[in-house]
Amino acid sequence: YLEVNNSKKLRAVIGTFVGGEIPDLNRLYEIGKKYNVTIIEDALNTIGAFYNDNLVGNIGADMTVFAMNPSNGKSTVSNAGFIVTNNEELANRARLLRTHAINSSFDSFGNLDYIYDVVDIGHKYDMTDLEAAFNLAQFYKANTFIERRQEIAELYIQNLTGIKHITVPEFNEDHLYTQFIVKVDKNRDGFARELKKEGINTGLTYIPLHLLTYYKQKYKLKITAYGNALNTYGQILSLPMYPSLSNEEVIYICDTIKQIAKEWI
Secondary structure, eight states, rough: TTTTOTTTTTTTEEEETTTOOOHHHHHHHHHHHHHOEEEEEETTOOTOOOOEEEETTTTOEEEEEEEEEEGGTTSOOOEEEEEEOOOOHHHHHHHHBTTBBOSSSTTTTBBOOOOOOOSSOOOOOOOOOHHHHHHHHHTTTTHHHHHHHHHHHHHHHHHHHTOTTTOOOOOOOOOOSSSSEEEEESOOHHHHHHHTTTTOBOOOOOGGGGGSSHHHHHTTTOOGSSHHHHHHHTTTEEEEOOTTOOOHHHHHHHHHHHHHHHTOO
């Protein structure tokens, strides 16, 4: 798509990681070099992930963005995030914009400067000390969270493979499984309602952009503009996935799905 629609307006390419799965990053880097544009990895839910034995955020992107939020499998007191980059210009720009683009009012020697300046339009993105301390502690538990989510994913796959109308992903040891997404090829919404009756909450995390009012009106998009996205959207469903989910709870979810698939779908 980028090659077909390349234009002089293209300044950056954002590669989004969905549900803990790593996209084809080498292809993304090739496009960045070919068109001389900035590559941004939207790796919000993939802290601790590897791609070809290299840690995500330390490969070939100009900037990688991570989040410390519950969808990452963490218990958090804030929806904090952070950026990693080896580009000093981008790093300085991020530091500036995170605090209303205000120049520092004191120097490294502690000398006060009562005259400050606002040099751009920024926002308040900085964390409190409590948020930083808590999220840092969670950050150090990343590998433990990853291992547990992968164990849960294996349980789902073992118990749901071969169930009528339900398609589960193949297990991938490089997948972080911040979400566990299955396909329901018949009446997905009705299926979700039946699960809810049994106390199981499911999710529909991502609605295709061309179905949302702003993008649909701004770009004059038809519902059929992106057929693959539309078809996939109509079938996917996210099952419960978080590190504190017990094996017994996973088995209950699987048994309930089997029963509904057998009697109702």
